[in-house]
Amino acid sequence: MIQNDDSMVVTHAVEKTYQVGTGKIKVLTDISISIPKGSFVVLGGPSGSGKTTLLNIIGGLDKPTKGTVMVGGEDLTEQDEDFLADFRCNHVGFVFQAYNLVSTLTVAENIAFPMEWLQKPGAEIEKRITDLLKMVGLTHRENHFPSQLSGGEQQRVAFARALANDPEIILADEPTGNLDINNAQKITQVLQLLKDQGKTVIVSTHDPEIRRLADQVFILDEGKLASADE
Ligand SMILES: Nc1ncnc2c1ncn2[C@@H]1O[C@H](COP(=O)(O)OP(=O)(O)O)[C@@H](O)[C@H]1O
Ligand SMILES: [Mg+2]
Numbered sequence: 001m002i003q004n005d006d007s008m009v010v011t012h013a014v015e016k017t018y019q020v021g022t023g024k025i026k027v028l029t030d031i032s033i034s035i036p037k038g039s040f041v042v043l044g045g046p047s048g049s050g051k052t053t054l055l056n057i058i059g060g061l062d063k064p065t066k067g068t069v070m071v072g073g074e075d076l077t078e079q080d081e082d083f084l085a086d087f088r089c090n091h092v093g094f095v096f097q098a099y100n101l102v103s104t105l106t107v108a109e110n111i112a113f114p115m116e117w118l119q120k121p122g123a124e125i126e127k128r129i130t131d132l133l134k135m136v137g138l139t140h141r142e143n144h145f146p147s148q149l150s151g152g153e154q155q156r157v158a159f160a161r162a163l164a165n166d167p168e169i170i171l172a173d174e175p176t177g178n179l180d181i182n183n184a185q186k187i188t189q190v191l192q193l194l195k196d197q198g199k200t201v202i203v204s205t206h207d208p209e210i211r212r213l214a215d216q217v218f219i220l221d222e223g224k225l226a227s228a229d230e
Contacts, residue, residue, distance in 0.1 A: 007070070008169055008200040009035040009058055014067035016053055016223075027053050028064070028223045035202065037168075040195045040213050043204040045220035051204035052097070052173055054220065058202065059092050059171045060084040072168060089117055093162030095172040099154040101146040107133070107157050108142045114164045132160035136190060152183025159190050169200045176207045184209065 016028040028050045035041050043051045056062035057069055060076045061084075069076045072091055076084065088094070101110050108129050115125045133139045136156035146154050155175060162170060172191070176184035188209045194201050195213055203210055211217065219226040 006036050007034050008037040008039075008072060009033070009202070010070040011054075011058070011064075012068045012070075014054075014057060014064040014069060016050070016057065016062075017065045026223060028057075031067070031223075031225055033218060033225070035200065035216070037200055038198045039200060039215040040191075041200075041202045042211050042214040042217045043202065043220065044206065044211075044217060045226065048222075049220040050223040051220055055094075055171050055173050055202065055204055059094050059169075060088050061094070089114055090165060091167050091169060093165075093167035093170040095155070095158050095162045095170070095175050097173045097175070097177055099146070099151070099158045101154055101157055101161070103146050106143050106145055107138065107149070110146070110157060111161045111164055114161060118165060128164060129160075132163060135163075135193070136160050137186060150183070152179045152186065155179060155183065155187060156190070159187065163194075167199075169202070170194055172201070172203045172205075174204055174206070176205065176210065188213070 011031050011033050014028055014031040015026065017024050017026045031054060043054065045051055053062065057064050058071060060071065063077060074087065076087070079087070102113065105113065111129050111132055112125050115128060129142070133142060136159055138153060138156055141149060141153065146157070149157065176187050179187065184207060188207070191201060191203065191210060191213060205211065
């Protein structure tokens, strides 16, 4: 194992290539980073620089073309889709830029979904939904559908859903990118709380308020690590 005990994420020489038509484009080149448990990391860099691709690879949603990715002591590049689905559900909270809520489920049902997947007891699920809605300030929206909420509110529900199974690692892809200042602040407060709880948080963002929380900042440029600031 290449990982030492206090690392949550270690990528080694990660490369990602996409086949486009008859050609290939390399979107990540030689990404080697190490993220300690409990640290708050910001991924920066212009649009198209590879932030989403890297987050997806760290979260086990996508695989690198070359290199290795260790998360919580597991080499994700060695695992099959069943393992990865289980791993994501138990250990990773993913917040997507486009919220990705299930439109036919209510707020409460969306949050319940990852817990039901793990067949948690109904009473535990109910309690967790109540706690999470309180945390994101949406208690009064429990029985609403996503289409009845603003973008900012949907993003807060997406956070609640990502946290349902109390993951050790939270990945958020430009979580405030589409939000007004008020909603962005609420998301930043949730991120602050996760930092205070000692979670490992990796956020791709251009938001200076979120960047202020960072223990470490990685900047990508055309798929390469341009700089790593403490
Ligand atoms: N499925 C795909 N097929 C081909 N190219 C892709 C695919 N997904 C992403 N890309 C390309 O990879 C590059 C990095 O994309 P992305 O990771 O989304 O960057 P960012 O999140 O920093 O904007 C972009 O040039 C994008 O067009
Ligand atoms: Mg992106």
